[in-house]
Amino acid sequence: MSIKGLLKTNIPQTILVLFLYLIYAIAGTLGTYLFKYSLNAITAKNLNSFIFWEIITMVTELATALLLPLATVAFTRQIQDYLHQIRKDIMHHYYNGDDEKISTMQNDLTNNLKILSTDFATPLITIFSGLLSITFSIGILFRMSWILILTTAVLAVITLSLPKLLEKKMSQANATVNQKNERLLNTIAHWLGGLQELRRYNAFARLNKKLKEASGEYVESNKKNMLYRSWSEIINGLGNSVAQLGMVLISGILFFNHTISFGDFGVAASFAFIIFEGIWNITDSLTRIKSTKILREETTKLRQARTLEIPTSAFGVIATNLVAKYDNGETITYPDFTIKPGQKVLLTGDSGTGKSTLFKLLLNKLTPANGQIIYFYLYKNGNPIKSPVQVGNLPQDPIVFPASIKDNITMFDSKIQENVQTAVNKVQLTNDLAKMPAGLETQVDLKNENLSGGQRQKVVLARSLIHDQPFVLMDEVTSAIDQTATEKILDNLLKTKLKTKQTILMIAHNFTPEMRAKFDQEIKLTAVRKEAAE
Ligand SMILES: Nc1ncnc2c1ncn2[C@@H]1O[C@H](COP(=O)(O)OP(=O)(O)OP(=O)(O)O)[C@@H](O)[C@H]1O
Structure with a gap:
């Protein structure tokens, strides 16, 4: 978020905003200044002049x-x-990233953008409006x-340094609030994701404890944040009051020395109020x-879109010396394998x-402890050329959205x-439809x-088919579909001539030998070498 970005979002609207704040400042200053004539009319005991200037002042104030x-x-x-624009970019960033936690994303899209709106954008306009009022007020005081x-x-320097x-x-307190949120x-x-399970085991007390802790x-970090904010307001407020009183004192002395009129004395105090309130608002905003x-x-980092080049050709993958290792010491060693572009592999x-775990490695959700994974779609002199890829993933539990079946597919x-x-x-x-x-x-x-x-599995399969993904991982995607339908789906999936050929790597249990024979290749995982953690 930047000043330039905010101003550039909608230029005609920016001009309108600046113009409205400009005439607001002019009208505000004028309203205060014209009151001087009402005061002078009082000292001159001229009722008509007083009523005339009062009406003019009232119109300006209105x-x-x-x-x-x-x-x-x-x-x-x-x-x-502007926030809409930022939200769109952040969504784009997460959409292409595929590896972020939902909570981080929610925080970035809600809490953080709210903070930027209240603590960055709004203070900016307060500063602009304050600067205008201060400039006009100083101009008038100078004439006096x-x-x-x-x-x-002198008083401004003191107020500004507080x-x-x-x-x-x-700044630290704000960052802590975010962290805790x-x-x-x-x-x-x-x-809450496992709420039903907790209910089943009467584990409400544990849920309550964890939520209470977090x-x-x-709440504590918010309280601390508010405390600093209150202290900041107290310090600034005190400086502001001292400054206002100082101005009243000096203009009073000038009146008794006959340097300024009584009307000038009256409005000088008001302008002092405008100036110091302006300075207070500006310092608070800063x-x-x-x-x-x-x-x-x-x-700003989140807005830097992670754009992945999505080629239209099918992708292949080569895995060599691949080893996965979890934090608890669990180690899995994989056989070397090559999947050619367009192949359907079981x-x-x-x-x-x-x-x-292999799917996690292929999706880049887990970094290999050893070995490498190379995606490619082009060969040069018979050798595959490494290329970035967007890997499609159909997990065991189909992810559907609260929208129409058609929208879920498209x-x-x-x-x-x-x-x-x-x-x-x-x-x-x-038939289901x-x-x-x-x-x-x-x-x-x-x-x-x-x-x-x-039915949900069929919907996500149709989604994958229609989107021509160049490399798709499927985890037990037909486990809830009956045998006859599964065979027909397999025929269509494995033999479909899509606009672009699609590479499929599918995990499946209990497939008949005939069904297994439909695949181009089968990768069989057997031995798992385990190194138990200490
Ligand atoms: N997050 C994890 N932390 C530690 N160990 C894990 C983790 N996930 C999986 N494992 C271990 O890694 C090994 C492989 O698990 P994985 O889930 O990849 O097997 P799988 O072949 O997919 O099993 P299934 O057919 O039951 O789904 C298992 O011994 C498992 O306990």
Whole structure:
């Protein structure tokens, strides 16, 4: 998040915002200044002149009161446009990354953007508006007496240097709040994800304890943050009051010396209020802006999109000397294998032989302890050339979204709608849809689970088919589908001539010899060398 980015989001809107704040500052200053004539009319005991200037002042004040909400609305829209842009970039970053925790993502998209809006964007406009009011007020004071300007300058230096006292502490406190909030979200995701299991084992006390711990830390960090903020406000407020009193004192002396009129004395005090309130607001805003420095740097990094080049050809992969190792010492050694572009490969092996772990390695969710994985789609002089790839992944539990079955297949891409029916036929979903009154438009109800496990598997298979992914990992993707349908789906999956050929690596148990024979190759995992942790 940057000033430039905020201003550039919508240039005509930026001009409107700046213009509205400019006339708001002019009207505000004028309203205060014109009151001088009402005061002078009182000392001259001229009722008509007093009423005339009072009406003029009131009209200007009314204009000021109307301008502020207008300017605020325009600026809020500007912030929202900018945040929308940032949110889109962050989503893009996570979408292409595939390796982030949901809680981090939620925190970046909600809490952190809220902080940037309240502690960066809003303070910026406060500074702009404050600077305008201060400039106009100084101009007017200067016309009255240079002594008033000198007093203002001295008091301003004192007021401006006060916030420095707590700047660092506030930045740290803000970062801690974020950290603790992320931990809380993490705990919620981990523990509430297994809520049914906890219920089954009456483990409510443990859930409660964990949530209490995490939320306690979050509350504490928030309290500390508020404490620093309050101290900062107290220190700034004190400086502000001393400065205002100083101005009243000096302008009073100037009045008694006949340097300024009574009207000037009256409004000089008001301008003192505008100036010091402006300075107070600016210093407070600067402190807030500085406290978001770490957050802004993080957001900028997140906005740097991880764009993956997605080639349209099928990919192959070569694995050599591959070894996976978990923190507990569990080590799995894999046989070397090569999967050529477009091949359909079956991955088998007893439970615990490392099939899922191989998928984690291929998805780059786990770094090999040894060996390497090379994805390629081109050969040069007979040798494969390493290339980045986006690996498709169909996990054992199909991930569906609360949208129509059609949208779940197209993933909201209307351009590929016409291919839906073909994909539906190939995954044997046609008969299931015929039983649903709304057919493809049936809304997936995650809460009441209106789709069976097999139907959900068919939906994600159709999704994978329609999206032409160049390399797809499938983990027991037909486990809930009956034997006859599975055979037909396999025929379609393995023999389908897609626009671009697709490489498939599929984990499956209990396939008949005929079904296994449909694959180009079978990788059988057997021995697992275990090195138990101490
Ligand atoms: N996160 C983990 N931490 C430590 N060990 C793990 C972890 N995940 C898996 N393992 C161990 O690694 C070995 C291989 O597990 P993996 O899940 O890859 O096997 P699998 O062949 O997919 O089994 P299944 O067919 O039962 O799904 C097992 O001994 C397992 O206990």
